[in-house]
Amino acid sequence: MGAAAPANFEALEAQARTLLAVFIAAGHEAVAPPIIQPAGVFLDVLGEALRGRTYVFTDLNGEELCLRPDLTVPTCRLHLERTGGKNGQAHYCYNGPAFRFQPQGADAAHPREFRQAGIEAFGVADREDAEAGVLAIVLTALRQAGLRRWELKFGDLGLFDAVLDAADMPERWRRRLRHKLWRPEAFRAELKRLTTNPARSASALPAGLLEALDSAKPERAESLVAEHLDAAGIELIGLRSLEEIAEGLTAIAADAKAAPLSPASAAMIDGYLAITTAAPAVPDAVRALCATPSAGIEAALGAFTRRNTLLQDSGIDIDEVAFSGEFGRNVGYYTGFVFEVVAPALGPQSPVAGGGRYDSLLKAVGAAEDVPAVGGAIHTERLLAVVRGVRS
Amino acid sequence: MSAPLIFAVPSKGRLMEQTADFLGSAGLKLRKVGHERGYRGEIEGMAGVEVAFVSASEIVAALNRGRAHLGVTGEDLVRENIANVEERVVFLKPLGFGRADVVVAVPKSWIDVDDVAGLEAAAAAFRRVHGRPMRVATKYLNLTRRFFTAQGLVDYRIVESLGATEGTPAAGTADLIVDITTTGATLAANGLKVLSDGVMLRSQANLVGSQVAAWTPETIKTRDELLNRLGIAAPAL
Numbered sequence: 315m316g317a318a319a320p321a322n323f324e325a326l327e328a329q330a331r332t333l334l335a336v337f338i339a340a341g342h343e344a345v346a347p348p349i350i351q352p353a354g355v356f357l358d359v360l361g362e363a364l365r366g367r368t369y370v371f372t373d374l375n376g377e378e379l380c381l382r383p384d385l386t387v388p389t390c391r392l393h394l395e396r397t398g399g400k401n402g403q404a405h406y407c408y409n410g411p412a413f414r415f416q417p418q419g420a421d422a423a424h425p426r427e428f429r430q431a432g433i434e435a436f437g438v439a440d441r442e443d444a445e446a447g448v449l450a451i452v453l454t455a456l457r458q459a460g461l462r463r464w465e466l467k468f469g470d471l472g473l474f475d476a477v478l479d480a481a482d483m484p485e486r487w488r489r490r491l492r493h494k495l496w497r498p499e500a501f502r503a504e505l506k507r508l509t510t511n512p513a514r515s516a517s518a519l520p521a522g523l524l525e526a527l528d529s530a531k532p533e534r535a536e537s538l539v540a541e542h543l544d545a546a547g548i549e550l551i552g553l554r555s556l557e558e559i560a561e562g563l564t565a566i567a568a569d570a571k572a573a574p575l576s577p578a579s580a581a582m583i584d585g586y587l588a589i590t591t592a593a594p595a596v597p598d599a600v601r602a603l604c605a606t607p608s609a610g611i612e613a614a615l616g617a618f619t620r621r622n623t624l625l626q627d628s629g630i631d632i633d634e635v636a637f638s639g640e641f642g643r644n645v646g647y648y649t650g651f652v653f654e655v656v657a658p659a660l661g662p663q664s665p666v667a668g669g670g671r672y673d674s675l676l677k678a679v680g681a682a683e684d685v686p687a688v689g690g691a692i693h694t695e696r697l698l699a700v701v702r703g704v705r706s
Numbered sequence: 707m708s709a710p711l712i713f714a715v716p717s718k719g720r721l722m723e724q725t726a727d728f729l730g731s732a733g734l735k736l737r738k739v740g741h742e743r744g745y746r747g748e749i750e751g752m753a754g755v756e757v758a759f760v761s762a763s764e765i766v767a768a769l770n771r772g773r774a775h776l777g778v779t780g781e782d783l784v785r786e787n788i789a790n791v792e793e794r795v796v797f798l799k800p801l802g803f804g805r806a807d808v809v810v811a812v813p814k815s816w817i818d819v820d821d822v823a824g825l826e827a828a829a830a831a832f833r834r835v836h837g838r839p840m841r842v843a844t845k846y847l848n849l850t851r852r853f854f855t856a857q858g859l860v861d862y863r864i865v866e867s868l869g870a871t872e873g874t875p876a877a878g879t880a881d882l883i884v885d886i887t888t889t890g891a892t893l894a895a896n897g898l899k900v901l902s903d904g905v906m907l908r909s910q911a912n913l914v915g916s917q918v919a920a921w922t923p924e925t926i927k928t929r930d931e932l933l934n935r936l937g938i939a940a941p942a943l
Binding site for chain 2: 354357358361362365366417489490493494496497500514515518519520523539542543548549550551552553554558559561562563565566678
């Protein structure tokens with residue numbers, strides 16, 4: 315299946331030319347970001363856990379580098395180097411190898427080296443238009459390359475955020491839940507904890523200080539912490555400031571007295587994540603979860619419906635799209651719409667393409683602020699395998 | 707004569723002395739062969755054993771590759787350096803010396819952080835404020851990653867540190883550390899405290915058997931004889 319066999323090499327090259335031609339015709343400039351990337355950026359953005367899946371090495375200058383595990387982050391970096399992070403639209407496409415260590419051993423279904431072809435659209439203000447546009451281009455490219463049958467899967471982390479915002483709870487709890495969304499078990503445990511006993515263990519913490527902080531004005535909090543450290547003879551070391559430590563303590567003090575999350579709110583959040591239905595049925599399913607949908611939920615549903623209409627207009631049968639409330643939670647950097655294209659021959663474990671919105675990624679790699687960004691990538695070896703299977 | 711059983715023993719320091727004492731207490735005398743500064747030895751009266759004096763971390767590699775049948779080394783080094791421990795080696799006996807705990811330690815001034823859950827909350831806030839994850843200085847890359855993953859901690863970056871790890875938070879090159887400690891005195895002197903549930907591993911020197919070494923009928927016989935002298939039940943290798 316890999317590019318090493320001459321027949322595959324030729325076929326993959328030809329397929330790549332087909333895919334890139336579609337991308338370029340749609341207004342995406344072809345770029346070739348470096349294969350060797352600074353490891354720090356990837357590990358900062360995607361997390362230390364990814365180090366276990368990435369080929370990280372140190373060069374003779376002692377610099378920590380990696381073989382890129384995907385092409386989205388390298389394309390973001392290339393964009394920033396070119397533009398200095400200034401606002402403005404940019405449309406890129408690429409085709410090239412990416413590398414992943416396979417802990418269970420590499421095989422055809424889990425190659426350590428594969429070729430990704432994809433597109434990224436940065437800075438487009440019309441969000442639904444950009445999302446529908448990227449998906450339509452990816453599907454056109456797949457069709458052009460010979461893919462005849464596929465199934466589409468949608469998720470929407472923006473909708474999840476709206477549901478979370480509508481649930482009545484302190485903002486710090488929302489942040490914690492959002493933070494744990496990527497790990498279903500931890501998320502479930504946290505939700506349960508908030509509905510039963512939100513107080514965190516504070517037995518080892520200075521009780522008097524907690525008590526004082528609870529009633530203190532925020533500007534007093536810092537000096538209370540400073541006084542406590544002085545009295546205990548503890549030196550402040552490291553980068554975390556008094557302000558950050560005071561904030562941590564204040565949150566613990568507040569949690570100790572907070573009323574638990576209401577079962578209704580927890581049920582709404584659980585209910586959203588459990589939704590599996592056809593895309594057009596999503597608004598009704600979401601509204602059924604809440605007594606009166608918040609303005610935020612209505613806005614997110616409006617965007618969802620508009621995107622569906624735009625996709626329908628571009629020839630996609632939206633009735634056939636499977637939506638899952640949970641889908642998208644397993645990749646750390648998506649922030650909104652997410653999609654996957656599954657070929658029946660390969661099944662849902664090996665999607666031939668996928669993508670979505672990731673508005674915070676450019677900032678994470680160095681832009682001054684969040685930049686609207688949507689992208690999609692095709693797993694070219696899988697695509698070739700399916701297309702050949704269909705022909706034979 | 708057939709190929710001997712290779713027994714890898716620490717080549718220097720306290721660990722070597724204590725290993726010799728341990729063997730000596732069972733009446734087994736460890737002796738270097740040839741040059742005093744050489745790296746080969748034998749156990750008196752056990753012709754089938756060839757002793758290799760190597761460094762503790764090299765012993766782990768030898769057991770993992772099957773170059774040694776048995777070895778004495780720290781559990782921390784074994785668990786750090788072998789990914790699928792259960793398939794490669796067998797811990798035959800904890801030896802009661804070379805004790806060290808592998809712990810997560812943070813600045814004492816982080817009075818809002820007492821356990822891993824508290825660290826997780828602080829790590830998420832840290833990332834929001836500083837735009838980067840907390841840095842963890844350690845030489846135990848794999849143990850740290852495994853422990854944090856199991857605990858659900860994701861917002862951190864490992865900075866490899868091969869010495870004076872406990873000084874890195876004060877120096878500003880890391881925010882917290884994972885390191886070995888025996889009494890905690892060095893940590894305390896550097897303004898650090900161990901998290902209440904931050905002991906990742908209570909390590910000590912172990913007699914370890916390789917599962918991937920060439921176990922011939924002769925080496926098995928030698929092994930069982932040796933283990934018998936040491937009062938250890940023979941394992942299924």
